[in-house]
Amino acid sequence: xxxxxxxxxxxxxxxxxxxxxxxxxxxxxxxxxxxxxxxxxxxxxxxxxxxxxxxxxxxxxxxxxxxxxxxxxxxxxxxxxxxxxxxxxxxxxxxxxxxxxxxxxxxxxxxxxxxxxxxxxxxx
Amino acid sequence: xxxxxxxxxxxxxxxxxxxxxxxxxxxxxxxxxxxxxxxxxxxxxxxxxxxxxxxxxxxxxxxxxxxxxxxxxxxxxxxxxxxxxxxxxxxxxxxxxxxxxxxxxx
Numbered sequence: 001x002x003x004x005x006x007x008x009x010x011x012x013x014x015x016x017x018x019x020x021x022x023x024x025x026x027x028x029x030x031x032x033x034x035x036x037x038x039x040x041x042x043x044x045x046x047x048x049x050x051x052x053x054x055x056x057x058x059x060x061x062x063x064x065x066x067x068x069x070x071x072x073x074x075x076x077x078x079x080x081x082x083x084x085x086x087x088x089x090x091x092x093x094x095x096x097x098x099x100x101x102x103x104x105x106x107x108x109x110x111x112x113x114x115x116x117x118x119x120x121x122x123x124x
Numbered sequence: 125x126x127x128x129x130x131x132x133x134x135x136x137x138x139x140x141x142x143x144x145x146x147x148x149x150x151x152x153x154x155x156x157x158x159x160x161x162x163x164x165x166x167x168x169x170x171x172x173x174x175x176x177x178x179x180x181x182x183x184x185x186x187x188x189x190x191x192x193x194x195x196x197x198x199x200x201x202x203x204x205x206x207x208x209x210x211x212x213x214x215x216x217x218x219x220x221x222x223x224x225x226x227x228x229x230x
Contacts (some may be wrong), residue, residue, distance in 0.1 A: 035219075044210070044221055044222075044223050044224055045159075045167065045210060045212070045221040045224075046221070047218055047219040047220065047221070050217075058217045058218075060217075060218040061218060062218075094166055094167075096166075099157075099169060099172060099178075101172065101173075101176065102179070103176060104173070104176075108172065108214060109214050109217075109219065110155075110157045110169070110172060110212060110214040110219065111167075111169065112169055112178070114166035114167060114168070115166065116165075116166055117166055
């Protein structure tokens, strides 16, 4: 049973860089899409981007110039780096593995397994 | 692609049939998933490809639709179903979610 666990600082200063790590247990990282999604307090869900195991990345244009995702399969780690943060970046950040369907045999970009989430507050 | 859900909230009783609608601003083929989220928890995928149930999801959940209009139906609402539901397309990037529908106890 795959498990994902986010870690990182809960408080980041404005204009600083937010860095989070997702530890992946009991599963190979190959073949899957790996995403970060965030949810602002009391708000909806925003997809940040994904890293496909081949090295392809795809970022939400709303964050494109500020975000970098990386995957370290040797350490089973998936990372997010978001630069120049403001209060608007305050949110719960989730890492997620893309869905695999046994019924179709397909690997999907849509998140299938999620971490529990980590609250990051941007404040001085 | 914008995803619009309605209603934003509803009140229902155990045993009720509940339907939630999701509209896409353009055609997304069958590339639609539904998620359930409970307070303080991560979303859980319930259906994908419009109508495929994720493993372990009860059969009282069903999905339908195509193109731009989709529905999630819970045939007989159970106590554990009170939650917020989100639709999400994966037709292209960026993946986007609907605004959510909160299902509350009447």
